Amino acid sequence: MKVLSLCALVSLVSRCTATIYENGHERETHFVNTRIPSLGTNDTEWTTYGPNATELSYKGRWDDKHISWWAAPGLKFAFTGESVAITFGPHTTNTVLVAYRTAGLDWQLSNITTNATHQFVSPSTPGLNATLPSQLPLTFELRVTNWAYGVQINAVHLAKGEKLIKVPEFSRRIEFIGDSLQSGYGAVYEALSGFGYTVGAGLGSTEFSITAYPGICLHDANCWGNPRGQTYQFFRTSDTSPRAAALYNSTPPLYDFSSQPTKTDLVIIMIGTNDNNTANPVRGDSYYRSYLSFVPELHTTFPSADIVIMNLWGNFVRQGNTWVQQPKFIDEIRKVYDVLKGEGYPVHFFDTKGILQHNDMGPTFHPTDAGHLKIAAHLIRWINVMFGWELDATGPEVQHETTYWNDQVNY
Structure with a gap:
């Protein structure tokens, strides 16, 4: 989040604040200052693991330098003891906001400093002293909240003598x-508040990647500063961000889909x-042809996956005394589905019509947090009914800080 730069100026205090607006009012934020003095390679107080330790599970897209890309990439592992710290490398975006949590506790948020060590778990971590013996060992999870910024993992540190699992x-x-709709552009915590993340995490017991970036087209064209479209970029490890361009110039590496330990069951495209x-510079016929060529490539990449095509809800405009939705590419998307559903592999159509109303859209013409939750709730239930997936997210929060309520019951 660009609004988080204030935290870099107050790194000596225990909490960082930033300006996030909620319905036009400034929202109070509580970002934890997790930075600690850098740890030496022979520090006697810690046990250190390298970024390629087999016990580490990288979620989403990461490259061979352990740099994260695209939306809401993450890191997950279990550990013994009561301390977890991570050293971030030079390709970490300075002040990038990450969410982290231990076991089923709520997300906490912290701004990360380039080339620095941050301690996320300590004996004083709230809730840690309430851990039951049956809940050991503890898990730790970290997610980058943004879609353009990222981190580089240099090392993971535990208390001396403890181990990763x-x-x-x-x-x-x-x-x-x-694009921006999947990646949470304009939502309070960006990718962590977007419907892509909310569906993946909200289903429970599901691995997921969000290969989405604001402004990008499907057709391979320069759109809003994205030099390539998803028909090209999806098959690359990195996104179209300025930091990717600085690192890889115009030749981003191909992504090794075989590195994903779990086969892909669903591909959801919007x-x-x-x-x-x-x-x-994209016309409807170019979009249509690109879509028709893109889906077969996805089927080749994920041969056992069901492919879901979502239509585009567009924007809402006022007409007279009401609001009217203006969906986009209605005919083109429907024609893509009608052609591909007869190709011999499973292709489905998810209709977004009627899910959102005009007040579910923010000032940037993207869904609010409530809008993302509505889309996610409909899509989760559709997946449950269509494919029989059980809903296993039954406790720990998915979206962060959405517990709004009325404390006045009499008016």
């Missing part, structure tokens, strides 16, 4: 493909809003 992968997996914009 591999967390088993879930047996089902979803690949989300999209993209085209940027193609359908006069600011970008």
Whole structure:
């Protein structure tokens, strides 16, 4: 979040604050200052693991330098003891906001400093002293909240003599493909508040990647500063961010899909809003042809996956005394589905019509947190009914800080 730069100026205090607006009012934030003095390689107070330790599970897209890309990438592992710290490398975006949690406790948020060590778990971590013996060993999870910024993992540190433990992968997996709508642009905690993350985490027992970036087109064209479209970029490890361009220039590496330990069961695509914009050089027929060629490539990449095509809800405009939805590429997307559903592999259509109303959209024409939750709730239930997936997220929070309520019951 660009609004988080204030935290870099107050790194000596225990909490960082930033300006997030909620319904036009400044929202109070509590970002924990987790930075500690850097640890030497021979520090006697810690046991240190390298970033390629087999006990570490990287979620989403990461490259061979352990740099994160795209939306809401994460890191997960179990550990013994009561201390966890991570050293972040030079390719970490300074002040990038990450969410982290231990076991089933709520997310906490912290701004990360480039080339620094941050301690996320200590004996004083709230709730840690309430851990039951049956809940050991504890798990630790970290997610980058943004879609353009990222971290580089240099080392993971535990208390002296303690050990990392591999967390088993879930047996089902979803690949989300999209643009700003999938990646949570304009939501309070960005990718962590977006419907892609909310579906993946809200189903429970599901691995997922969100290969989405604001402004990107499906068609391979320069759209809103993204030099390539998803028909090209999806198959690359890195996204189209300025930091990716600085590291890889115009030759981002191909992504090794075989590195994913769990086969992909669902591919959920919602993209085209940027193609359908006069600011970008894409026509409806180009979008249609690109979609028709893109899905077969996805089937080749994920041969056992069901592919879900979502239509585009568009924006809402006022007409007279009401609001009217203006969906985009209605005919093109429907034609893509009608052609591909007869190709011999499972292709499905998820209709977003009627899920959102005009007040579910924020000032940037993207869903609010409530809008993302509505989309996610409908899609989760559809997946449950269509594919028989059990809903296993039955306790720990998914979206952070959405417990709004009325404390006045009499008016």
